Amino acid sequence: MATYDLIVIGAGPGGYVCAIRAAQLGLKVGVAEGRATLGGACLNVGCIPSKALLHATHELHEANHNFARMGLMVDPPKVDWARMLGYKDEVIASNTGGIEFLFKKNKIDWIKGFASIPAPGQVKVGDETHEARAIVIASGSQSSTLPGVTIDEEVVVTSTGALALPSIPATMVVIGAGVIGLEMGSVYARLGTKVTVVEYLDAITPGMDAEVSKQFQRLLQKQGLQFVLGTAVQGVERTDTGATVIHKSRKDGREARLDADVVLVATGRKPYVDGLGLDALGVQMTPRGQIATDARFATSVPGIYAIGDVREGPMLAHKAEDEGTAVAEILAGQHGHVNYGVIPSVIYTTPEVASVGLTEEQLKAEGRAYKVGKFPFLGNARAKAVFQGEGFVKILADATTDRILGAHLIGPMAGDLIHEVAVAMEFGAAAEDLARTCHAHPTFSEAVREAALACGDGAIHA
Template identity: 60%
Template sequence: MSDTSETFDLVVIGSGPGGYVCAVKAAQLGLKVAVVEKRATYGGTCLNVGCIPSKALLHASEMFAEASHGFADLGVKVTPELDLPTMLAHKDKTVRANTDGVAFLFKKNKITGVTGAGRIVKAGEVEVTAEDGAKRTLKTKAICIATGSSVAGIPGLDVAFDRDTIVSSDDAIALKKVPATMVVVGGGVIGLELGSVWSRLGARVTVVEYLDKILGPMDADVSTQFQKLLVKQGFHFKLGARVTAVAKSSAGASVTFEPAQGGAAETLEAEVVLIATGRKPYTDGLGLQDAGVSLDKAGRVEIDAHYRTNVEGIYAIGDVVKGPMLAHKAEDEGIALAEILAGQKGHVNYAVIPSVVYTSPEVASVGQTEEELKKNGVAYKVGKFPFSANGRARAMLHTDGFVKVLADAKTDRVLGAHIVGHGAGEMIAEAAVLMEFGGSSEDLARTCHAHPTMSEAVREAAFAAFAKPIHM
């Protein structure tokens, strides 16, 4: 085995959105950077088996559903036929384009990519072991842990994933055929997105969720309305249900659950069971214990406000630290850390991090929910406007959902915005920009919006918060 040694200003372990963005920004600021990645391709979970491939399938399946059920009302007569292999090929092509794009960014910014499993020997030293066992030592002034997260499974249950009938989100983007039935364990973002894909393609989907609502942390108005829309699309829900067993069966697999508050158990069988109960920080094999890096009770790397661990020269960002497990949150942290390491004042405003569910319709949220404001004793105003009263939405037959704006009762400063509707993930950005600059609902309402657009509903909700909506 060979052992070569190189010196860098920064070594990033992990090339997901947090890691690669941190590396690119640091290189742009003049640092000599290396990135360690155990996969053969860059991009981490997000680009390889998460955000990007799932969005490719969500869009393709939405187009299939539109062609199957919506085109006729627009005067377009078609008889669509599903070609699943081509749809999956589109997904794979999208993944390749994005992972190749990261490789291009590394080359453009003179970043050294090192393939293999990274282990922190001590502050200032990372050992990388390639698949063939060859080792490479990287000396560095700073180390950034950006290893992301992995599938968490069901708390308290040892579920045997077989990648065919009992699957994780990694496997659910590559099923070889459309199952007639699917049980999704978990009513959060991942479960509802992937459940939507297979539901649109023909599966009968049942969601089993421990809480008494889907999309747990989101605004209750949003989750209630969204669940009704999913039921209209054919979803079935078992809420307040604690899963006690997942096993293979003659039908494929079975899920046994009982009411969270107690009661008789029930068993559902399906061709495929998707376990989508969240993710956990990935720290396996990093040598954190030997290096003296502290973890919290949830297994996350402990950091201060500047992403420093308790060991000088070792930092951490993204899913592996506290906060929402969102790619864009990791990206912002990566940029902030790079700026800090370059002597600048990097900062992330955690009060303005949007969250999007890429179903149809989409769900998007930024800032506080109404429940959080009540819990914190904040006096607030609510402005709501339905897409059914929006001219563009009517023209496109996308009238489901609404926009909800929450503003401080005294200052009118917008504290949160929540959208259920077509294109919600794009529209939430203007609320985020407004909140980043401390804007009010009146500021938003007095900003001219193009007509006709879906975003006029955002303006109308703002009007409803500080005065009255015009078109309702």
């Protein structure tokens, strides 16, 4: 029986970051992980492989649509799907191998196997039980589904199956117009698949700033994605050639059917706590099936903590990483903290979509006085040079203090540009502070400055 200061259950972004930070602070750390490779769902079947395919298919789009405009005369490229999947797998291996190197560098023990917690202070993996002063549950999440929908990861797939289809389908129905559905739908649309997105609500990307959501849908439609909104999926039936999605309009109750070679179920994710033994331990859960924790990530059982997708909050890798860092510092006697008001979110389509802080809809619901500064990428020289002038930057600031309350971007490199605003918000900056900061020319980031200027006397280039 091995004894540790900390055992982390799960080696995804939250778990491995927690382990590394704890080891840096002098704790003896073990990580229980049952996958054959480290990195969790994010590195193995989520964030990283999907970005590889998004990048590859974006380059395909550029070659087909923009190379000739730049004087690059080439034959239309051909897609070698097997090689593209091989490239995706190389990216996964590079990243998961990097985490294994970091474990060795920081003297973290990888306890190979799936874990359970037979008692407080004990983690069982296989036939061995290890003792720990503290246990952090970072077991992540798994794809959720709908009643009447059976996943087989062949024809009716989650994002995991969609990342490894044996061939490019001619048609695909995506159930759910959230981040996963739109990213994977975008990948296959660029590859020539006819993609139809079915969504229960009347708009895509629930919770996003409404103005950005509308523009985003228009741009995706121009790229070939079709949308059926305000409809409830009743079931999915396998057929000889694929599957049929049965859905019913929420407005008039009319039922319709959509045939497809592949159906991607992208209806969100749910906490993965199977086999941990939480019920027997008496760990309190929330009504949504998450592990209930206090502000210091402690569960109802002393010595057991939870971070990432298994506890409340957005299911984002970087949110889990911040929580992993914070709980490691708390366990080491420091004062770990996460600012949940400044957690960016990104959709890695083209154009990218990014946001941080509050939306206009949330500010209106609060009755808070605010002002809006907007700037279109059409006025940004760098964006026009790369044929990405569609979209805009929108900054929301307090009407009285000018303090930045939120930002919403749709356009080139939005996932990177959002962090300029996030840093400003972390330090309580006003829109004027951002507006008076010199930005290099020509860069996409000038659009952020112009939006900040628009919160005052007005943008220069609009």
